[in-house]
Amino acid sequence: MSTSSDTNEPKIPSGGWGSMKEVTKILLKERVPLNTPAILLKQNKTDGFACVSCSWAKPANPHPAEFCENGAKATAWEITNKRVDADFFARHTLRRLESWSDHELEAAGRLTVPLRWDGALDRYVEISWDTAFAEIGAQLRALDPKKVVFYSSGRAALETSYMYSLLARMYGNNNLPDSSNMCHESTSVALPKTIGVPIGTVVLDDFEKTDCIFFFGQNVGVNSPRMLHQLQEARKRGVPIVTFNPLRERGLVSFVNPQSPVEMLTGHETCISTQYHQVKAGGDMAAIMGMCKVIVEADDAARGAGGERVIDHAFVAEHCHGFDDFAASVRATAWSEIERESGLPRSAIEEAAHEYMRAKAVLGIYGMGLTQHRNGVENVQMLVNLLLLRGNIGKPGAGICPVRGHSNVQGQRTVGITEKPELAPLDKLAEQYGFTPPRDKGMNTVEMCEGIRDGKVSAVVSLGGNLVRAVPDHGVLEAGWRALPLTVQISTKLNRSHLVHGKVAYLLPCLGRIEIDRQGGVEQAVSMEDSTGCMHGSRGQAEPAAATLLSEPAIVAGIAKATLAPNPKLDWDAWVMDYRKIRDAIAVTYPEIFHEFNQRMWTPGGFRKPVAAAQRKWNTPTGKANFTVTDGLVADPDMPGGPGILRLFTMRSDGQFNTTVYTEEDRFRGVKTRNVLFMAREDMDAQGLADGDIVRASAVARDGVERKVDGLQVVEYPIPQGCVAGYYPECNPLIPLSHYAKESYVPAAKSIDIRLVRSRQDAAVSAAH
Template sequence: MSEESRKLRIEKPGMPAGGWGSVGEVAHILLDQRTVVKDSALLLKQNKTDGFACVSCAWAKPANPHPLEFCESGAKATAWETTSKAIGADFFERHTVTELESWSDHALEDQGRLTVPLRWDAASDTYRPLSWETAFAEIGAALRAAEREQVVFYSSGRASLETSYMYGLLARMYGNNNLPDSSNMCHESTSVALQKTIGDGVGTVVLDDFAQTDCIFFFGQNVGVNSPRMLHQLQEARRRGVPIITFNPLRERGLVSFTNPQSPLEMLTKQETPISTQYLQLMPGGDTAAIMGLCKAIFDLDDAALAGGAARVLDTAFIAAHTDGFEAFEAAVRACPWTDIERESGLARAALERAAGVYARAEAVLGVYGMGLTQHRNGVQNVAMVVNLLLLRGNIGKPGAGVCPVRGHSNVQGQRTVGITEKPELAPLDKLKEQYAFEPPRATGMNTVEACEAILARKVPAFVALGGNFLRAVPETVLMEAAWRELPLTVQVSTKLNRNHVIHGKASYILPCLGRIEIDRQRGGEQAVTVEDSTACIHGSRGMAEPASPALLSEPAIVAGIARATLDANPRVDWDAWVADYGRIRDAIAETYPDIFHDFNARMWTPGGFRKPVGAARREWKTESGKAGFTVPEGLPGNPDLEHDAGDADDSATLRLFTVRSDGQFNTTVYSHDDRFRGVYGSRMVLFMSRADMARRALAQGDLVNLRCPSNDGVERRVEGLAVVPYDIPEGAVAGYFPECNPLIPLWHHARESKVPAAKAIDVLVERSGSAP
């Protein structure tokens, strides 16, 4: 039994999102990171127009913010970044890298901020300090000697617009479009589906739409953990009587009830606002089938209205003027049997018809969703089905209505806006050629899955990462870790120690950077940066905390340092001038993207941000047909092609796993091993299972099990030592934490078209711990 398993404590969850639990969590992390006085003042500036943009999620920043415009998750992210803990020069004298491999993700990051540039020393198996000049020179020499078409430039979703623009330019001037980013792991299905169906790869909704809607459909997004500030909009909507209909396999606390920590009355009385008016616990991967059922019920309601001489349920005028493909979609829906819909969705026809009735009576509907829709084999299709549902009643391009993807990392959407993309057709290459007098590469670059494939094939000579914890976030963990050690060069721009540093390439560098919350002093004075939120609004962000170390460089300075050491001089690009004054970078961005960023420096402090143009929000469809497109789904199965071994053909033995985040984490950052919303304390090595499935396997709470992915490609994929936790989850489904369950995901198990890893529907077999494979 592992140490984590021995520490495990299970309690019955019952508390609402927010409330005293949230206050306690914030107080605990401020104390733990020794930042109570400093961060208490900083939090007053978080997500404010004259302050800094949260480094956690990308939810919208209002023009008229609450006095405390931060959530529990955001407070944790701030404390984690501004911690007084730091890794000093003596840390690696006490710990070899091999020893650190055995540490948990939480323990690694909890050591505090990285403060000096480091290079791995093979003789001592430790990281050793070196000067910035030496680091840049050695990295530049290695990159100049590498096969340029195969070098990968990865970026996480936290880097600013300014840094991201420079990084994309660095990669293209170097010679490739290998710019995978965290969007490839989460919302690329959104970008592909929305671009295809409505002509814009982002959502059409802004904050004001939440105040004008009269119905919200919520799909696959855990608001209480991943974007808690949205609970303010949901609570206000519920107080107006707006129905919120939720589709999610687990009953998540944030979508059940909420106590507003900023309301003294609610805190004193422990008053809770019920959030979901109907909660449909569908099977993982059953989203296409569920939405198909909604659409089928809407057609039935329209038929009844026609027969009775009542007003049509379908918005036929909108459909005729603004859409194409309707007839084919209608035929597919009408031909789809209810038996198939019920089997694949795991929902009863009556429940779907009840939800459709609410939709049919509403005049303005929001379709809100997260990675529960995108991280599937049918991820692109799932998003397109949300669009189909909204188009039936003209619910795109009018107040209070629209499609609202909820992005994760704080600037993951913005990075794509300024050129972080492996797809050359999405980058203004001709403009870059004119602006900087070089020939940009035209070949399609590697996305995340393709970068992993190239690493496994030992074809990548160097991997440069602007933030993130790539190796921990991707699928195929065992094979990837083995191949990662054979990379000739790994370079990590980081604030904290993580798995990518202790499992490293043959030459490995850690380049510690300033965080967004820290004051960024350059030759031109204190600098500010910009980010884009989930609603395509762009905000300024000004650092306010003293840096963790005087030796830290900013992300723009590090990108510039690598560029100067790697690229031939170009008189059109003055990297030093850009670092001295980020306003010059914004001027360059505005020149490259004038439609979006004209007057960038003048507009960056607009309260609530300035919005980039989203044609679909105005019913301007930048599609091939000039209209929004209905699309016919290829099929209903949520996990259509995970092939089983012959001995595993019995479906009753196979369960469908989906991965989740806990209350104590954000993406791969684990703040603690507790998850109060699910009643799990002390360990993340757990498996949530229905009592019926437990009884079928004679399992009791706390029993240890192993999971195995029954693919027949010859690769053994296992996770061992998971403690069973009974939970309100559909029979046939189980849930486990990301990234602990990533070893079960085959690299080829990804969304068609977008290649997002399909982490929300993985077929697994459960074995008692210690049993033979």
């Protein structure tokens, strides 16, 4: 392993006074209501609202403040007193707004009225809700349904998602891509083949029973900070935590619990990771293969000496298929290949493997550091191989734990948001609603982008999100977005997707989840699924930003009524007036998961959907859990590589959630701008660069298309040699649309070959840190 000095790496812990200060700053900056502290105390509570940012599990017995720094930022961001209304657009053309940063756009405040773009004025102008629905419906009826896409971010509730999937299928397509296409679709493809379920097997109770935790490519301090409570409690019990990540993320290094008066007063830090291995970007599969090699060879030695076996052969014999082939591939893999691809010395991998072998119950936790690679599916399958060797799936304290990002992205899939018709209960929907659902495969996110680029998509309806900014290949795709005949955005705040829009464009402002949703004077509640497959009720606590806002269910129903023929088996208005009726309908469609939905949705800790693999029942073609053999250890074999080429991976900051940027600075990495590249000293020297130099990054691809990002400031940082890190979504223009995970189509954002050229502008620009 080679990393540069730690000159620019802050040593501050996650949590502590830094988090308290950041929360205070954003509450003041957003001028939130005086009752916000009381609202925050309802966050992630059984009788409160589910956080609008991460989807980490909600405990049955929550902490007094069951929210993290980013969760508080998300709440302040949503209930801000700032407003974006018709007067705002009277003052700003879209051309002028395009010069604003992502942070500045969303910081302008909440959208409050329905709007339609006026091309002559280059402004959005206010229209009535009735006009908006009528016009959108008329235009959708005039289009070929196969060329219309219904995209959704991970934020919409189960009720809205169910309605939205029905709208699309009754309209005539399965074009239901969502944000999981860009993050954990590799999980949804890999796990059914190996263990028979598309989600993880771990629940919160397993953290109390585990005796070892492994992390791969997941930044808990930014993406799921509330998990730090479970990690801190595990560390206090002496549970080792072994981390593989290219950067030393502060949340996986040390933590000061803001809810502990003693820790806050004394500054006492909990060391989170007992081993921290800075694997090369994309090197996780090789590192895991190395651990499997240590285990298999130790087992071979024990067998030869007549000693206690290392592999759980009883579990493997009863529950697994393909072990012999996998073990043979492990034995045949050379350490030289493992070290080269992982960027780690053999001794480091052996140290991690020995920790694994000492444990009786191991949790394998991972994020997009595994999934967003060309071989992202194989990365996940390799982690399954490691866990299966010692029976670490389907027993207390053990299992595989993919950490989903957005608050209900997993739940949307559960209730029908999928482009894959085989994953939706189409026969049941046909019986329930008396229509003929389309059976042809819909577009995923990459296929949608290809269709937009090639002029084969006529309209995009987007339920939340900032799709233009989230997808790869901005420069290539922007012209396609502007050529779309129709775009419809259901949103709470202004973002880049509202500026780069179709020829006819509508902005439909919706209530936020934290706001009280009254229908006919009656307060409604919605529901979410967390990362562990548990369902939770959520009830808004704050007054709406404006009386003109509609709820997401009301907007989906409005579009549906204006677009579709009346259906005697579906009363959209009745659903909008009483969300319990939507949940009753969901329970009819998915009885195994949602029986007695309305009665169970307020269960403390949530009610869990069936996860067969957690009970060692394997719904796979072999009827067993499957070991898989990889074709090779290179995570991104299609990247050309070569002299002078660096491997870029994208990441988030501590002041960010997905495409939402709360603040330009990143205190965990010590920079005050997002236009930076973090580099190892060795690579800077090799390229003749100094700390603070300004560079252009150009993607290296075989399709001849120029992809570049200018004005990036080089920051020396402890990072594996040959790798550089930059922020998402600023570096998305460097990702070729064709560079995605095999089978899952997840953009391979964690491994992009780039070249750097020093900018001609003055290199003495003010320092970023």
